[in-house]
Amino acid sequence: MSSPGEAGDDAEIIAASLRHPERFAAVFDRHAPTVHRYLARRLGGQVADDLLGETFLIAFGGRGRYDPAFRDARPWLYGIATNLVGRRRREEAREYRLRAALGPPADQACHAEQVAAQVTAQAMNARLATALAALSPGDRDVLLLIAWECLAYEEVAAALGIPVGTVRSRLNRARKKVRAQLGHTTAEEVSNHG
Secondary structure, three states: OOEOOEOOOHHHHHHHHOOOHHHHHHHHHHHHHHHHHHHHHHHOHHHHHHHHHHHHHHHHHOHHHOOOOOOOOHHHHHHHHHHHHHHOHHHHHHHHHHHHHHOOOOOOOOOHHHHHHHHHHHHHHHHHHHHHHHOOHHHHHHHHHHHOOOOOHHHHHHHHOOOHHHHHHHHHHHHHHHHHHHHHHHHHHHHHHO
16 A cells, blocks of 8 residues: 555555645555546546546545544545546436447457457446446445445445445345346347347
8 A cells, every 4th residue: 555655554644744735645646546447437537537636636625534543545535536426427327328329349359259259248338337327326336336446335335424234235226226237138139139
């Protein structure tokens, strides 16, 4: 977790940044790539660039309220980023619908097996994007923080400001809905082509 030139865990660095604001840059250096990846997956690369800056500006401004019991700032940062995504729910749903509508991009590979594997993967991605778009915002947030960012239930609870039990129930509901959607889509394709 250490950043070049900066020793200590995130809580120590954030506390030190209250006296020396420039030290907060180490938190940015440590976590900006993963927070950006999360935002890009949610809303696309252009929006992620804007929201990454906004996430860290909010974090910097709120660093005096940071709970030092959390030695790793990732859940806090994901919480801020997820709140910003919440402001852009319409764009996120539109992005998932667009991905589903576009289908697989043209593949320039020469090998038939590679092309077939890529087309299959892209078709599954389109179905998954449709399934994600159909989830409620709260269920989608929990599922993506766990699946994409590998956060533990407790970290997701901290990030979203909800009880761990709510994380579990939302994750369970989201998984069931995604499985049902993927199974339903597959059954439709078989009946239409069979």
